[in-house]
Amino acid sequence: MIRFYIPLILFSFMVLEGVSLKLLPNRLVHADFILIPHWVFIFLICVVIFFEREEEYASIYYAVIFGLMIDIVYTDILGVYMFTYAITIYMIKGISRLLQDNLLSAIIFSVVGIVMMEVIIQLIYIVIGVIQIQWKDYVSLRLLPTIMANIVFLLIIYPFVAKWLSNWKVRIEKETVS
Amino acid sequence: MHFLRKKRLFIILIGMIILVVLIGYSLSNRGNLSKPEKMIHDTVGWFQSIVHKPINYMSNVVSNIGEMKNMYEENQLLKEKLAEYKRLIYDVQQLKVENEELRKLVDKPDSIRDYRAIQATVIARSPERWLEQVTIDQGEKAGVKRNMAVITPDGMIGKISATSDHTATVQLLTGFDQFNRISATVSRKNKKGIFGLIEEYDEKTESLIFRIIDESDKDLKKGELVVSSGLGGVFPAGLPIGTVTEVGLDQYGLTRTAHVKPAANMHEINNVIVVDRNLPMPEEEKKAKKKEDKE
Numbered sequence: 001m002i003r004f005y006i007p008l009i010l011f012s013f014m015v016l017e018g019v020s021l022k023l024l025p026n027r028l029v030h031a032d033f034i035l036i037p038h039w040v041f042i043f044l045i046c047v048v049i050f051f052e053r054e055e056e057y058a059s060i061y062y063a064v065i066f067g068l069m070i071d072i073v074y075t076d077i078l079g080v081y082m083f084t085y086a087i088t089i090y091m092i093k094g095i096s097r098l099l100q101d102n103l104l105s106a107i108i109f110s111v112v113g114i115v116m117m118e119v120i121i122q123l124i125y126i127v128i129g130v131i132q133i134q135w136k137d138y139v140s141l142r143l144l145p146t147i148m149a150n151i152v153f154l155l156i157i158y159p160f161v162a163k164w165l166s167n168w169k170v171r172i173e174k175e176t177v178s
Numbered sequence: 179m180h181f182l183r184k185k186r187l188f189i190i191l192i193g194m195i196i197l198v199v200l201i202g203y204s205l206s207n208r209g210n211l212s213k214p215e216k217m218i219h220d221t222v223g224w225f226q227s228i229v230h231k232p233i234n235y236m237s238n239v240v241s242n243i244g245e246m247k248n249m250y251e252e253n254q255l256l257k258e259k260l261a262e263y264k265r266l267i268y269d270v271q272q273l274k275v276e277n278e279e280l281r282k283l284v285d286k287p288d289s290i291r292d293y294r295a296i297q298a299t300v301i302a303r304s305p306e307r308w309l310e311q312v313t314i315d316q317g318e319k320a321g322v323k324r325n326m327a328v329i330t331p332d333g334m335i336g337k338i339s340a341t342s343d344h345t346a347t348v349q350l351l352t353g354f355d356q357f358n359r360i361s362a363t364v365s366r367k368n369k370k371g372i373f374g375l376i377e378e379y380d381e382k383t384e385s386l387i388f389r390i391i392d393e394s395d396k397d398l399k400k401g402e403l404v405v406s407s408g409l410g411g412v413f414p415a416g417l418p419i420g421t422v423t424e425v426g427l428d429q430y431g432l433t434r435t436a437h438v439k440p441a442a443n444m445h446e447i448n449n450v451i452v453v454d455r456n457l458p459m460p461e462e463e464k465k466a467k468k469k470e471d472k473e
Contacts (some may be wrong), residue, residue, distance in 0.1 A: 006366075015225045018302025018313065021445075031306045031447055034307045072215050073222045074304040076313065076340055076347065079200030082192055128201055131308045142307075 002168045006047060006058075010066050019072065033063040040066050042154050043161065045110050047151060049101045050165035054157040063089040080124050081082050088117040101166075103158060110154050114147050172176060186333040209324070216342035223345035226301040227315050234448065290455075296452040298461035301345070307430055310353025312336075314450060317344045325412050327453040332404065333441030334360075346452070351386060351419075352379045352444050360446075361410030362388060362419055365403045372398055373407060374418060376438065385423055385437040398425050404438050414455045423463065 020037040021029055028035065045067075049058050067085035071078045092113050099105035122138060125131050133141075211219065253461040281289070297312040316322050318341050327340045328348045337358065349358065360376040374390040388404055402422045408415025420438040428435045 008375065011225075015222060015229055015302075017305040018226050019230055019233050020305055021303050022233050026241070026445075036307060037305045044431040069218060070305075071221070073313070074302075075306050075309055076204060077201060077309075078204040078309070079197045082200070087190065087195065124197075124201070128205060139445050 001173055002155070003058075004133070005164075005168065006051070007062065009038055009064075010043060010062060013043055014066055014069060014073075017070075032141070034142045035149040036118075036146045038117070038141065038146070038150050039153060041069065041088075041100060041113065042110055042150055043049070043157070044089055044156075045092055045113055046090060046106060046157075046161045046165060048104055049109060050162055051169050052093075053169075054097065057093075059093065060086055060090055074142050077128070077130065080121060084117050084120045088113050088120070091116065101162075103162075106154060106158065107151060107164070110151060111147055114150055115143070118143055118146060211340050211342060217344035217348075219313075219340075223313060223315065223317075225303060227240075227299075227311065230299075230301045249275045249282035266272050289415075291408070292456040294321075294454040294456060296322060298322075298346075298450050298452055298453060300348075300447050302449060308353075310336075310350040310444075311339070312350065312447060313342070314346050314348055314452070316452065317342050317346050319343050321454060322346045322369070322452050323454075326455075327406070327417060328455055329411040329417055329451050330409060330442045330447060330449070330459070331451075332443065333420065334413075335442045335444060335447060336345045337413075350444055351376075351440055352385075354373065354379050359410070360413065360419065362404050363405045364422075365405045365416075365418075373409070374436075376404075380437070383424075383437055386420060386435040388422070388438045389428065390434045390436065398422060398434075398436060400424070403441075404436075412440050412455070414453060417453065 017037045017039055020039075024035070044059055044063055047062070052059050061086040064124045065084055067082035068078070070085075075081070092109055095112075096105075097107060099108065122131075122133075126133075188364040192228045197469050202251040248463040284285055298317055298320075300312050301315045304311040314322075314328075322338060322341055324338055324341060327334060328338060334351065336348045336350040336353075338346050340347040347365075354360075354376070362374055362376050366372075371390040372390055374388050377389050379386055390398070399424075400422055404419045404422060406415060406417040406419060408412045418441050420440040421435050423439045424433060424437040425432075426437075
């Protein structure tokens, strides 16, 4: 049962990303910089840090599935988010045991993950010619504001998510033992 | 580190190949979405339309409180305008009747101005802001097709880029590139006009680039209204696009271009109208004729 919670939450975050601009005050929407919600991705990082054991790979499957869904629903260019989410979550999983699971490490991994993912996405978009932008403009226009906004989102969901995920982990371990 | 062993490297390489194949597939000029894509569009769209309602209500309440301050002045202004409109409505009705009668006389009932309107609500906006897409809650079942124009009462906002059964994706004017040109003209009283193409959206000046092709009058001024001309074969004529903010030469000095500020607000779009041109597109006409011939 618990295992169904995570895809459900991921799905609802994906749906909410579509109305995220309505949730922001108008001043931020009209501003020069661009904020991109990566809520699915942030939650996946939390799953990797707080829920998953080392030998499990469910988070990477989720990254592939929900990355592909984001591609289909929001961008119409298939594969970009799917590939980027999967490879970034994979890397995060590789380095997630280097630090203890607490708020600070969640923030560090989120920042590292978002930077990596965003840069890969921009690279792909530039290569296939969807956008033309200077990297310098890109960093100040989109990358830094996006990191800030998503860290704020992480701080908002952290108290609930960290508690729930660690609880679920304990319960699943108990079930498998008994 | 252990996560870069041979097997892992192999999987990553396969992933890259899949990525290239998928991108190639989605960028190739495909007409319609595939079945699974449509299914996901419809399912997610259903959830989005549920979530969208309460959130939209909340954001409306918040913005209404902000607007309360200017209400009195606005009310005065609107009352004055309303009086003008009453007379205008009478004129329009007269003209419509007359137009219809004359059209019957010359036996040409359809014009490139006519369109059927499909009302729709915006249920989501793509979080990937480079691409400037929104999703609306009407799809093929309601008669929405690819390449139809989408307008708000203020003016044109974009065109349909993909459809599923119950949702459709709208490409906004601000995300237009060289593959999405609009044949446009300047709305004027005399017949001589200025024709050209709306080519792309310039982020720096926040305006559309209007490349002038045929300029019978060389006096394009600031503040003039640019409308779709209907000659591109896709959109009906007379949809307002925006107002001219600047006229100048293009980068090579060969043609003149104008900056056009979109008439509709691209940030706050709630209710839109999908425009179904009554007159069939030239290509469709040909296809229909071919079918008839075969039969």
